[in-house]
């Protein structure tokens with residue numbers, strides 16, 4: 001195996017399988033070779049491959065003999081191109097040793113510069129450069145870096161010695177130290193190394209080189225690197241490459257410099273060069289903050305009102321050359337580039353290029369600009385933008401320039417920012433909202449009874465609960481910012497007091513939430529509104545052209561439905577009906593229905609609900625104007641509608657017109673140990689068919705009364721057997737016939753089911769004989785397949801993810817291997833029975849790009865996501881199809 005590949009000086013080793021191969025050469029190495037190959041000025045060097053790293057660990061951290069010869073060949077290449085020689089006191093070659101994994105990875109070894117200096121070569125460098133100060137400065141930098149990153153000695157001691165040297169002379173800046181001062185400092189450094197390391201600083205340049213190469217490979221298994229890999233899902237067997245490259249010097253006086261730049265503005269995406277540079281500096285001085293860097297362009301300097309000349313003004317010739325390189329790089333790599341460069345005595349050298357990190361806003365603008373300029377295709381533009389990043393753009397954001405008084409932070413449960421008065425219960429939230437006040441609802445945790453308050457609130461803050469808690473899921477669905485699980489909150493709802501970080505806030509005090517970061521702030525922080533036109537609109541048009549699956553929304557109010565349509569939803573994939581029952585004007589009738597002793601009593605209560613429910617559907621159908629609407633009949637167990645707290649019993653009993661004892665007894669009867677698997681879903685419809693009958697009637701009455709009627713898709717929840725669906729379909733069909741007879745009009749409709757039990761997935765062929773559509777309810781399907789209840793999972797799931805048992809939270813991103821198999825089986829079996837069966841997904845996963853890619857693969861017809869995720873789903877569905 002060849003482990004060393006040379007670049008620069010007109011040489012580029014390797015065939016087409018090696019060129020640009022980041023897996024083999026690492027990102028840095030591949031692009032150094034790439035830049036050199038297109039004729040850009042790159043100091044010559046060589047890359048030791050990632051395969052060597054893997055082999056190094058496989059062989060008990062040793063190098064095979066063949067590699068020594070290959071590295072020697074690499075050094076000879078650099079010597080030949082530069083005309084200098086490694087370790088030669090007369091004309092010494094210095095190199096940098098740089099790590100470079102496939103992806104940029106903080107946690108890896110830092111770069112060692114100026115390697116090849118020793119007591120003899122430093123003199124040679126002084127003579128050959130004609131600048132002893134520069135030579136001794138390079139030597140002291142080298143010892144300091146080598147001691148830090150290769151020998152891993154305490155760098156504090158070296159920094160202290162530098163400070164002492166400056167103080168002794170009464171200097172302020174490093175640059176004030178003279179050659180003699182630096183020479184003395186080198187002596188001090190060497191003593192420090194010997195004292196701490198027990199051996200003298202290595203004088204043999206080959207020992208120096210192998211020490212640094214070994215340190216790069218060693219750093220692959222450092223704790224820092226391992227932690228970073230785990231957090232970013234980077235496999236441990238990728239390994240890192242090592243780049244050895246001739247030094248060029250930005251610290252050779254006033255005509256030398258070093259800098260970093262982006263070919264476009266990474267914050268806004270504006271097509272203008274962006275960067276910083278420092279005269280007479282080396283390496284990472286620019287980012288280290290020792291001196292304040294200067295602007296790259298005149299425009300940026302003027303905009304900032306800064307004095308020190310920009311590179312464009314101070315070094316116009318080199319700047320023009322740099323600008324030319326920027327253009328070549330963008331055309332070659334067809335993306336915005338993040339660049340490191342050095343100027344040595346007015347000669348420009350390129351030291352690194354890579355695709356630059358950018359904000360969501362910049363990603364969008366750059367993709368659209370590049371496609372419009374013909375640099376990339378529109379499909380590529382669609383593929384360039386991370387769908388999840390759109391989330392940042394679809395919600396109001398905090399003005400980044402406004403001051404913030406951060407109190408604490410919790411989980412970023414639902415994105416967006418909002419300010420409002422603190423309230424501690426849903427009713428107060430609603431009351432304040434009716435008076436035109438903005439409120440933030442603060443709860444220990446939320447439950448279905450809080451829905452109206454969550455709707456009325458601008459934002460929701462909870463002390464308990466994870467990213468998939470009730471508060472988080474509902475808030476995301478409504479597009480309300482939410483911070484959940486802010487553990488340091490002490491909420492005294494009775495006293496209407498909130499304590500955070502030693503501060504006490506009361507009802508009516510203003511709070512600001514940033515649901516995108518989880519920050520909780522005192523007072524109001526101004527926000528910026530999202531822009532859904534312009535680049536966003538353009539990219540969405542391209543995405544829609546590329547996708548196969550339809551995108552629907554989960555919505556149950558006309559407002560949600562309208563939001564969903566504004567975001568481009570092509571229908572409603574899940575209209576949950578239970579939330580309608582919690583409405584203050586109906587909950588009493590719902591409770592009367594639950595408390596009724598017989599069917600007659602239930603029907604009397606249901607009759608009161610019918611007109612209300614009809615109004616719900618009419619309003620939603622009107623907004624959806626003929627687009628498909630999937631309505632799920634009542635799903636949750638009935639006890640959810642009854643009071644839980646002693647204090648509420650009397651009030652509820654009185655409103656419902658029953659005795660407190662009757663209410664308490666019924667509540668006790670309905671208590672369930674595991675409500676997730678209890679008396680819910682179609683099990684309610686089987687025992688109380690009149691409930692579903694009322695709901696179906698409301699749907700048909702609403703649809704018949706409209707000119708532009710949708711084709712209602714009536715969905716029966718929690719079906720496990722064909723017979724259940726058959727019975728429920730009979731109830732629906734009967735209601736339909738009754739309404740059609742009354743109205744003298746027929747409309748089309750479908751009856752189908754949610755697939756949320758493993759049995760249903762396995763028996764899908766049979767179930768499809770009755771149901772004409774399946775909607776995968778992946779929240780419950782995940783719970784029932786994994787045997788994990790979502791509400792209890794927060795306590796242990798993070799450990800599961802940390803330990804790699806699940807790659808990601810299976811309630812956030814579909815467990816493709818397990819749950820996905822059931823979906824695949826159900827889809828295949830369903831189609832076998834009924835080739836035109838409609839297949840969709842309506843769980844939280846319908847808005848998760850990885851899960852959406854899976855849905856494309858198994859051939860679903862649509863995904864349904866919460867309204868604010870609709871654009872994300874549109875983009876992800878397009879990416880999955882392209």
Ligand code: ADP
Pocket residue numbers: 043095096097098099110111113245246247248249250258282283284340341342351352
């Ligand atoms: P990182 O991955 O942390 O950016 P690099 O390997 O890019 O580390 O090195 C950091 C900096 O060191 C570079 O930006 C560059 O300024 C400097 N550097 C690296 N190699 C050389 C070299 N051969 N000549 C001059 N400076 C170099």
Ligand code: MG
Pocket residue numbers: 110111284
């Ligand atoms: Mg670095």
Ligand code: MG
Pocket residue numbers: 340352
């Ligand atoms: Mg770099």
